[in-house]
Amino acid sequence: MSVKTTDWFRLDNSGKIFPEVSNQRETNTFRVQVALTEEVDPDILQMATLGILDRYPMFKVRMKHGFFWNYLDYNTKPFQIQKMSHEVCSALNPRENNCYLFKVLYRNNLIAIEMFHSLADGGGVVMLLQSLVYEYLKLKGYDVSPDNIIKTKYERPVEEEYEDANSKYYNAKNRKHVPEQRAYRIKGTMLPDNLTGLISGTMNTNEILELVRSKELTMTEYFAGLMMHVIYNTQIRYRTHLKGNQAPVKIFVPVNLRKHFPSETLRNFSNFVKTNMVMSRDDITLEELFDHAKQEFKNGMTKEELIRKMSENVAFEKNVFLRFMPYFIKRYALKIGYNMLGMKLNTMSLTNIGKVVFPKSMEPYIFDVTAAVYSGKYNTVNCAILSYRDKLKISFSRSILETNMEREFFRHFTDKGIDVSIESNFVEEFV
Amino acid sequence: MKHCDKCNITIETKQQYCPLCHQVLSGTGDADKMETYPDYVSPRRMILPTTKKVIMFVSILSILILIVINWAGFDGRYWSLIPIGGILYFWLLVRIGVFSRRNIGFRFASLTVLLIAFMILIDFEGESTVHGWSIDYMMPLLLMTCNLAISTTIWIRLLDYRDYFLYLLVIIVFSIAPIVLVFTKVVTVTWPSIASFGVAIAILLFIVFFFPKSIKEEFKKRFHA
Numbered sequence: 001m002s003v004k005t006t007d008w009f010r011l012d013n014s015g016k017i018f019p020e021v022s023n024q025r026e027t028n029t030f031r032v033q034v035a036l037t038e039e040v041d042p043d044i045l046q047m048a049t050l051g052i053l054d055r056y057p058m059f060k061v062r063m064k065h066g067f068f069w070n071y072l073d074y075n076t077k078p079f080q081i082q083k084m085s086h087e088v089c090s091a092l093n094p095r096e097n098n099c100y101l102f103k104v105l106y107r108n109n110l111i112a113i114e115m116f117h118s119l120a121d122g123g124g125v126v127m128l129l130q131s132l133v134y135e136y137l138k139l140k141g142y143d144v145s146p147d148n149i150i151k152t153k154y155e156r157p158v159e160e161e162y163e164d165a166n167s168k169y170y171n172a173k174n175r176k177h178v179p180e181q182r183a184y185r186i187k188g189t190m191l192p193d194n195l196t197g198l199i200s201g202t203m204n205t206n207e208i209l210e211l212v213r214s215k216e217l218t219m220t221e222y223f224a225g226l227m228m229h230v231i232y233n234t235q236i237r238y239r240t241h242l243k244g245n246q247a248p249v250k251i252f253v254p255v256n257l258r259k260h261f262p263s264e265t266l267r268n269f270s271n272f273v274k275t276n277m278v279m280s281r282d283d284i285t286l287e288e289l290f291d292h293a294k295q296e297f298k299n300g301m302t303k304e305e306l307i308r309k310m311s312e313n314v315a316f317e318k319n320v321f322l323r324f325m326p327y328f329i330k331r332y333a334l335k336i337g338y339n340m341l342g343m344k345l346n347t348m349s350l351t352n353i354g355k356v357v358f359p360k361s362m363e364p365y366i367f368d369v370t371a372a373v374y375s376g377k378y379n380t381v382n383c384a385i386l387s388y389r390d391k392l393k394i395s396f397s398r399s400i401l402e403t404n405m406e407r408e409f410f411r412h413f414t415d416k417g418i419d420v421s422i423e424s425n426f427v428e429e430f431v
Numbered sequence: 432m433k434h435c436d437k438c439n440i441t442i443e444t445k446q447q448y449c450p451l452c453h454q455v456l457s458g459t460g461d462a463d464k465m466e467t468y469p470d471y472v473s474p475r476r477m478i479l480p481t482t483k484k485v486i487m488f489v490s491i492l493s494i495l496i497l498i499v500i501n502w503a504g505f506d507g508r509y510w511s512l513i514p515i516g517g518i519l520y521f522w523l524l525v526r527i528g529v530f531s532r533r534n535i536g537f538r539f540a541s542l543t544v545l546l547i548a549f550m551i552l553i554d555f556e557g558e559s560t561v562h563g564w565s566i567d568y569m570m571p572l573l574l575m576t577c578n579l580a581i582s583t584t585i586w587i588r589l590l591d592y593r594d595y596f597l598y599l600l601v602i603i604v605f606s607i608a609p610i611v612l613v614f615t616k617v618v619t620v621t622w623p624s625i626a627s628f629g630v631a632i633a634i635l636l637f638i639v640f641f642f643p644k645s646i647k648e649e650f651k652k653r654f655h656a
Contacts, residue, residue: 424450
């Protein structure tokens with residue numbers, strides 16, 4: 001049976017927690033953005049969005065309260081695209097957009113989707129964006145073909161796209177909770193009014209790949225190691241005696257589980273690997289950090305470990321006491337659970353969305369692709385990486401004024417003679 | 432393209448400084464190129480919160496004064512509860528009735544329950560020697576009105592009728608209360624309670640006969656664990 005547009009959906013495992021722990025500062029939203037080679041026509045984009053939403057009933061929803069859990073109910077109201085404002089990954093305002101849990105934004109040549117994390121993760125949004133851009137170009141009258149990469153509106157949605165894969169692959173026997181220490185927090189001057197700064201640098205994918213391979217690392221390992229080095233240099237080094245600097249630096253790296261389990265789901269299906277190191281020494285070298293990152297990835301990516309982390313979350317949700325607790329009490333339980341398993345345990349998140357592929361026929365119309373995640377009170381600087389053809393785009397979002405992390409990060413590459421071109425939303429001008 | 436000599440990066444912008452190190456950029460930008468990201472637009476000044484603050488201040492002050500006067504000249508009656516209830520009722524009426532964006536079924540149902548509660552308060556704390564009018568007449572008739580109001584809304588906005596079902600069902604369940612009071616002999620005038628109950632049963636039967644699937648679906652959604 002295929003999915004109808006009038007269905008309702010349970011929230012998936014990770015989606016259940018976000019509505020309770022999100023607010024204006026911790027928005028739990030993220031953005032994927034495409035720059036076209038020409039200016040975007042809002043009317044056509046609106047038409048394309050409406051067309052594509054019927055293909056994705058999963059996204060044509062609003063959040064509703066049930067007695068035990070929130071759920072996603074189909075939304076009968078029309079979707080409205082919006083002009084991009086200065087806000088990056090801001091909280092979703094239900095009044096603005098008929099209670100939809102994502103936004104489609106446009107500006108000059110940009111099309112962006114900002115999505116609430118309850119609904120999907122980066123993988124799902126990239127698929128939605130691909131379809132949207134395809135539909136847009138098609139309506140524009142260009143000769144583009146989907147080439148089995150893109151889900152077009154003529155396909156029927158299938159059940160597998162909507163499964164809660166976490167509960168499908170979890171193992172009740174392998175779910176040991178490993179207590180964690182609170183992570184080091186990057187300090188800085190908070191930006192007022194929940195503003196978010198965005199700085200992205202574009203580099204050549206092949207040059208970076210060459211550099212990374214010369215160290216026998218993967219790209220994510222390289223960036224994780226480098227990021228730790230940057231945090232060490234800008235934040236901790238020479239101040240190793242301070243009490244706050246004794247906390248381990250933990251970089252949260254989401255892992256797309258679709259690559260490890262046979263699932264085609266559009267919903268949340270990711271887990272994480274974390275680097276974990278107390279950096280209160282004077283003599284930490286970059287090489288040492290690369291080795292550390294490599295080791296952590298090797299340990300964290302084993303099937304047992306991935307299932308354990310997945311099961312740990314699912315077990316929390318499947319707990320009988322929690323399940324049958326009325327929602328108005330449960331929300332507090334969720335908040336406590338989140339503090340145990342959640343945000344304060346990470347220094348920053350480093351998302352590698354990986355390679356975004358468009359069909360050959362669409363490539364001439366697409367200039368580049370960017371991703372960004374929100375930054376909040378605890379994770380003050382976050383990073384999202386994505387590559388499209390020969391453009392590797394690394395985007396930092398930050399909720400603090402200081403830019404030394406970004407500066408040191410990109411200077412690492414320019415010192416090696418790699419060209420970096422920067423984009424910024426110049427959040428300094430806003431305050 | 433502009434260039435930062437310190438960071439050794441290139442950037443296309445109209446700004447004069449490097450976003451990474453905040454030093455001056457060299458070179459000239461392309462004048463036709465738009466900035467990648469939009470400029471800051473300061474949010475609209477909110478007029479409402481000031482008004483809200485004033486009304487809230489006056490309300491809280493009034494409540495405190497009422498409590499103090501009632502307590503100072505205490506004669507065994509808690510008369511201050513009635514004006515305090517009035518103030519709270521006003522707040523909830525504005526909050527739920529006017530500013531809430533929740534669906535109309537929810538607003539009807541909660542305002543009805545609130546109004547009934549307020550009426551019972553006036554009835555039993557008031558000066559009058561005649562007691563019981565709130566549960567004799569007000570409660571059943573208000574519940575009946577609410578039942579009819581939500582049903583009419585569903586009738587008119589047939590497109591998304593499922594949104595309102597839950598609240599209709601809640602009010603129908605509440606309509607059992609007057610009939611219970613009739614049987615326990617608390618209510619002396621029986622016809623409003625019986626009429627209200629009859630209307631509720633009629634509406635319930637109508638739903639059961641004509642929308643059985645929607646009811647089932649709505650229950651599944653709201654009570655899944």
